[in-house]
Amino acid sequence: MDKIEAFGECKGVNSWFLDPRCNVSLAVLKRRLSDKKKWTAEDAIRIPSRATLREAFGESKTIAEWLKDPRCTQSAGTVYTRLKKGDSLEDALTQERRPAGPPAGPLLRAFGEEKTLKAWSRDPRFGLNEHTLRSRLDVQVLPLEDALTRPLRAKLALPKAEQRRIAGIA
Incomplete structure (x- = not known):
């Protein structure tokens, strides 16, 4: 292949493959560049394999690229969770955390603090499960x-003979 022009630069395929903007293998890059109807040189180089372009803010990028976009204010996990729930990509990328609903269950007071039963069970000072x-x-x-x-009481292990006697298996 001849020199490929992309990003305002002109390089050979091997040089583009070594470029930090390249997100595909050499074989994928060569295949994409040979199909000029389907791929622009920039897209052939920058779009990772099996990546789907998603549109938001009037632009098309992969999710990985959207996560690096300065308009994205959320973590990758939050974005993926929101997309699975059906949020729009723009909302998934930018909406601040939704306010939490009311606490689950009544608040219980002890040691000058108020917490739900679940919150008390998760308090590391006490080591109890819910x-x-x-x-x-x-x-x-x-x-x-x-x-x-x-x-917490340690369970006392009974000797095997005693366990069998209690269970009726003499």
């Missing part, structure tokens, strides 16, 4: 501060 905390409050009817601070 099921254990709920059981202590609902079944054992403990006050919240006691439920949070009561030590």
Whole structure:
């Protein structure tokens, strides 16, 4: 192939392949450049393989390119999640975090703080899971501060013979 003009520069195919703007293998680049009806030189070089161009703000780019765009104010994970939920690309790229809804469940007060049951169960000071905390409050009817601070009991392992006797497998 002759010299290829792109981005205001003129280079050979191998030089374009080594260019940092090139996002495809040499074989893909050669194939794309040979199909001038389908690919402009710039697109053949910059668009990664299997990438789909998405339109926003009147421009077409790949998602990877949109994530680098200065108008994108969101993380890649947020953008992909929003797109899966059906948001427009412009909204996925730019909308600030949506305000959180009301807390799930009532607020419970202990140690001068108010949190939901789930939030208390995630507090690293206490090391309890939500099921254990709920059981202590609902079944054992403990006050919240006691439920949070009561030590976890280690389960005592019974000897195998005792386990069989209890289970009726003598």
